[in-house]
Amino acid sequence: MLDLLYKRRSIRKFTNQDIEAEKLDRILQAALLAPSSKSAYPCEFVVIDEKQINEKLSVCKPLGAGFLKNASCSIIVAGDVTKSDVWIEDCAIAASFIQLQAEKEGLGTCWIQIREREYNDEQSAESYIQEVLNIPSNIKILAIIAIGYKDGEKAGRDETHLKKEKLHTNSF
Incomplete structure (x- = not known):
């Protein structure tokens, strides 16, 4: 597992190669296997595999989504x-599971933050996406995970990247 964590990097450049159905299925299984507080399972996942929809979503906020x-x-x-007052935490765990399984499948990913981001001065990124995809108002969007075959490799991390001063034992 640590090898996977050291290797995984945010990828914003993808090839045109389609993702095989079996790989996408395993990624979605990983999302559904994510733990949930009090077994509430508030997470919902919308898979977008149509280029024109991803193009619409790529303008959901001024910066940080264009590569979608x-x-x-x-x-x-x-x-x-x-369903849950901790839906944000549950969704964050599921999103991380998606990214880790995608890396295991040889794919690249990048988290696009949506919650608390703006589409423009009058509309949130979330409400823009809710309109585009007909998502009901009780379903709040945490993030979009972009997935594809990597167009080039980024160097992985090593132990020098670890900020061990962030570790504390028994007290701060």
């Missing part, structure tokens, strides 16, 4: 606020 138009697919990670 070149991803083979994306997964909207959202939570039903009527």
Whole structure:
């Protein structure tokens, strides 16, 4: 597992190669296997594999989403606020599981933050996406995970990247 964590990097450049159905299925299984507080399972996932929809989503906020138009697919990670008060935490865990399984499948990913981000001065990124995808108002969007075959490799991390001063034992 540590090898996977050291290797995984955010990828914003993708090839045109489609993702095989079996790989996408394993990624979605990983999302569904993520733990949930009190077994509430508030997470909802919308898989986008149509280029024109990803192009619409790529303008959901002024910065940090443009590369989505070149991803083979994306997964909207959202939570039903009527099911859990910790939907954000549950969705964040599921999104991480998606990214780790995608890395294991030889794919690249990048988290696109949606919650608390703006589309423009009058509309949030979340409400823009809810309109585009017909997502009901009780389903709040945490992030979009862009997924595709990597167009080039980024160097992995090593132990020098670890900020061990962040570790504390028994007290701060």
